[in-house]
Amino acid sequence: MADVNLSEAEKTFILHSVQDNFRDDGRSCEDFRHMEIETGLISNTNGSARVRLASTDVLVGVKVQLSPVDPENPEVGRMEFFLDCSANATPEFEGRGGEELASEITALLTRAYGCPSTMDYPSLCVLPGQQCWLLYVDILLLECGGNLFDAMSLAVKAALFNTKVPNVTMTKDEGGIELDVSDDPYDFKRLDVTGAPLVVTVNKIGHFHVVDASEKEEACSLARIMLGVTQTGTITAMKKEGSGSLDADSISDMMESAKKVGVLLNKSLLKALGEEEEQGTEAVGFLR
Amino acid sequence: MLTNKVFIKKTKSGGVMKIVREHYLRDDISCGSPACDKDCEALDRYPLEEKPISDSKLVPVPHYIVPDTNVVLHQIDILEDPSVKNVIILQIVLDEIRHRSAPIYKRVKDMLCNSAKCFYTYCNEFNMHTYVERKPKESANDRNDRAIRKAVGWYADHLIKAGIEVVLLTNDADNRKQAVAEDLMAFTVHDYVKSLSNQSLIDRLANPLNQSSDFGGKTLFPEHLGLAEIQKGIRSGKYLQGTLLISRENYLEANVSVRDQENMVFVQGLYNLNRAVNDDNVVIEMLPEAEWSCPSSMVMREDDAKDEEDEANESMTDTETLIRNKVPKELRQPTGHVVGIIKRNWRQYCGILQPSVIMERTRHLFIPAEKRIPKIRIETRQAQTLMSKRIIVAIDSWPRNSRYPLGHFVRCLGEVGDKDTENEVLLLEHDVPHANFSEAVLSFLPKMPWTITEEEEKRRRDLRHLDICSVDPPGCTDIDDALHCRELENGNYEVGVHIADVSHFIRPGNALDQEAANRGTTVYLTDKRIDMVPDLLSSNLCSLRCDVFRFAFSVIWEMTKDADIVKTDFTKSIILSKASLTYAQAQIRIDDQNDHGNLTKSLRGLNSLAKILKKKRLDNGALSLASTEVRFHVDSETHDPIDVQTKELRETNSMVEEFMLLANVAVAEKILHEFPDNALLRRHPSPPSSNFGPVIKAAESKGFEIDVSSGKALADSLDKAVVPENPYFNIMLRIMTTRCMMQAVYFCSGMLQPSDYMHYGLAAPVYTHFTSPIRRYSDIIAHRLLAVSIGADSSYQDLLDKSKIQKVCNNLNFRHKMAQYAGRASVNLHTHLFFKKRIQDEEGYVLFVRKNALQVLIPKYGLEGTVFLNDENKKSSSIFVYNEEESTQTAGDVIFHVFDPVIVQLSIDRSNVQHMKLSLKLVKPQVPGFSVPSASESSEQQEMDTSSGTSLSSKSNADVGKPPQKKKKKR
């Protein structure tokens, strides 16, 4: 994250305003900033999405590949995350500067989606015990404006919603089983993302907590929890971060907020994605 | 406007790739019709006619035709007919044709270039108005059909004011139905052709596969496997893929040359061949070892004209018996059977109609001239008129329930036996391009009168002061080489070989160059010459005629009196030949004691040096093999051969040959040095010792040992194998050795290891062809390479690309082989004409002993014939006993070995009109019940008006040995 230098006065203002359920840009503690989502930007991926959360800009592309199954789970498909912090976001990400952040976020997302109930993994299995679909979810961080985790998980879910997995026909032969991928671009199946989690970050500022912190607010917060929340309110992953400490009560409060916010966020995301698909216009992307 | 084409592809490694391609749509594509009143771009030349004349009763208004893909693929012969014009080939149709059949694609492209045909390619995929996107649940084929209909609809709208209709031709019923629903005119090809006033086209209609006629008949052949199954089988190793080569001796047996495998797989019998035709790309499955078989050592004879059903029964039983005969284990070869066909390599075949018992039937059998192709069933109403003519037929399909493939008539060539027709058949069957040079090609010839410009004079060395002369066969008009020799002050000789500078006139890449590259070589038939380059160049501007200035590419050596080379120089030059001599004239001059002219001194110098060079070569291990050389004397009026004379070889032949070889070697070394990666060279691989089996065996029978360990050893042992009482023995041994040789081929130096460059026959480490650019394309490439290396000309991209040079070599090798076959076939033709009126007894020698025949060589005519030992009707058992190990046939007291002298009677067997055979009957030694009495010795001695002499070539594989033919054929 880019360094933000805050003066003492600003820090105090933020602390106090949070107590009154005010934030420096006028939101309440559980409000999200203005966000824009668009899918289907990158035509040579199987699915893609771009999320712009105020000044945080994230682009996700999903590519599918046939690959051998994981020996420990031979009947399910797999998903692999990869995050690239582009230097466009901040010069500090040049070269290998963003790797630490990348590994953190990737780990959390892997855990969040690692729970079998989040995605219909068995449907991604093509040949039990041999071949399955491997989804490469590649995230590109283009601009940092605070609350990276949330934005990325939104983009990932949107991209997975947009993903079209080609249908495979199997033919039996003496030499083995042949897999034929359909070459018709309209012959695909969509992924069911209703169970996919969204990460909600709750920052502790003073004695209160806020959701979707801007960079300034993040600079004031000493501790935060990231929770992966699904549409039904189930929590799939949790992580506490920051140099500060939290006591058990605050954690349970924060978790309650996060769950409430997460459920609403999931619903509105799916609604927006459905509307976008109905419109069916060509993606504009960065040209707007 | 931009759309994206998206499709999913599966990669070889099993990965899945989504391919996205841009697709720009434009609105500036012209419709190609001059009658268009909308604002289409004005073209300089409109491919379509303004008022297309309508010939069809179905469509009485002027119209253009739009065929769909299958129509073009199957009915290409109809489209090629000159009366079919104003056809629009859509881009989508053209692309599909390119993917499915390369030869048909080429033919379509030729038609598109031919302005008389009025064909036009319309790029419907790039036009905004006619592009269609694939809909969900729509297959690729449906989408293509929809695109075709959309294009036709657009055209119809576009030209509605001009009053021209657009007609869709498709045999797909579904497509037609939908087209009619969209208000378009659509017909099947058959309906349309039948409605034309030109009824001859109906004969040309091909039978598509799904219309396999009602033979009623049982399914005779197993089904061919589908492509997917074949691919899986090949991947798993269960099936093998290769090219089918039907045996020349037995049309029911074939070998499959499998990719990546050295050994061929044998396939025997009609059932196992499973409708595969010669040269097809087939998929075979190996049979279990117990069923392996071997080629029968019989020579299969021609089947007489039999009725179809009879033939079917007979052949099937034949094969059954063949299979039942258990073959001994040692002789078994890996055998397989055909399970599927990957690619058919059908072409058009020349031949005749089989006389059918019932003339009124429309279905007839066509017998191709090529013995390896089965008979073809065609439908034609013109059977009466075509009966005695040579015709061309193309194969359409071979359904499972038909004994023969189905085809259609293409065109008629002329009367059987008529010399021009037969020549035409010969050329077509050997794929020799013999059409007149097109306008495009002729446009690149230099304009006459041609003079030497000052610029050229500066760039070339002026050698017009030298005493250069050329020595060639009599009547030669394309002189490509000239020589000179003179003494220098230091006692050494300066020798020059000057070759016609063809590469100056034929610039790389233009139509003239492409046509020459395609032809590859000049083809010599006994009475005709098919030139590689137009006459203006070959007989005039390039030809080094005497008393005119000509451009040449010169190789000039300084050598000692002992023919040791001191210096070699290459240069482009201008020469003035002082005399165009024949071999005889040159020899006379050399021998004339009183002639001390400079030119004669030059000839003498060349002669003595040549002798030394020859000796050096032979010492080095060069082979001198024999060929039977004869000359036909041709009657000047009827052009029928009158008599035969063996060719004399003079010193002067050898003299020219030596220097040509020297020049070729010098150039080869130079261009290899400059272009190690892409020099065009000629190699002659040394034959494997197994090839020499028959020669060694034959020599052993007379007590001689042939050492085949090296070229020199072979040459020496051949020299020693002389039987004083039988001078022809050594010549026959050499003839047999010639047949063991491998074929010499052109190749690109970058494609092989240097150790493979050698020329076995000439015992030279590198060799190329340089000295005959007028009649060989390889020499033109060698000229270009040499010119670049001495800085006399600029190079061009393709010259430096080794894979392109290798492609050129492959084509040249093919054309060279075909030219040889054509030449031999032409000789056969003339031989048969010669014997048409005679029956003669001649001396001969037994060359090979076979199970049911003796192959006899007749030196006087340089002919080889077969004396069949079994009786024709196979009723009585053979009186001859065959001993395979000793290679003898015994009948009572008489034993026939290899090399035995015999006397045979020659006559023409006319039972098969297409393949008139030379029939040989044994006269001496007398075998009761078999030999025939000698013929009366009344040979007609007609006046010998020699106009043109023609020469017989021998059946030599390599071009080692004394070259025959009008023009010296260099190795």
Add this chain to the structure above:
Amino acid sequence: MAGMELLSDQGFRMDGRKSNELRRIRFKKGVFNQADGSAYLEQGNTKVLAAVYGPHEIRGSKSKALHDRVLINCQYSMATFSTQDRKRRPRGDRKSQEMTSHLKQTFDAVVLTELYPKTQLDIYVEVLQSDGGNYCASVNAATLALMDAGIPMKDYVIACAGSFTRETPIIDINHLEESSGGAEVIMAILPRCDQIVFLEMNSRLHEDHLSAVMDHVMAGCKDIFNVLNQQVREELVRRTVQDSLVDSG
């Protein structure tokens, strides 16, 4: 896909363009807020994002600072989903390093470096979708980003790639044409002064054709320049009018 002809007999390429036609170019300046200058450029299906930071103090070791010029620091990186086959590493491999140094060389020549001594200018290029002409799109996008950042330059830098097939030079080649094995000539020029800043050629090309191809590529660059320049000026006029309206209103 062997056997595809790059230029058909009718003069059309595989995507329907003629030999001297460019792909569709769309771009937008000022895509990001935080970067000092940014631009997004699409050439056909090649989509590139460029961001410029600076001039600012040298990051890292101070010894790298140049006493009389600005230090231009470039980074070229490709998104892992940008290519047909998924790329494992977005940057750091040899190809990206080479591209980076090419970009640096190109912009060193064109930015007025003397104006900012002892500082550093960062140019970051991110390729979102790659379909041929990556370098060209990167250079064009970076030029726009530099303009957006207000960095003074001598001129636009416009790059274009061309190839040669069937005796005709073709320009603005896409990935399929690049990988067909023919020669590839990449050129970056300053269009108004006709100066060549970067020139690279791959594979083999006969010298007789080189000047023809170069002329065509240069013409292609000028065409791209016209497209970019026109839109940039229109935008500038529109914004000036807007601003003046705002001021007056």
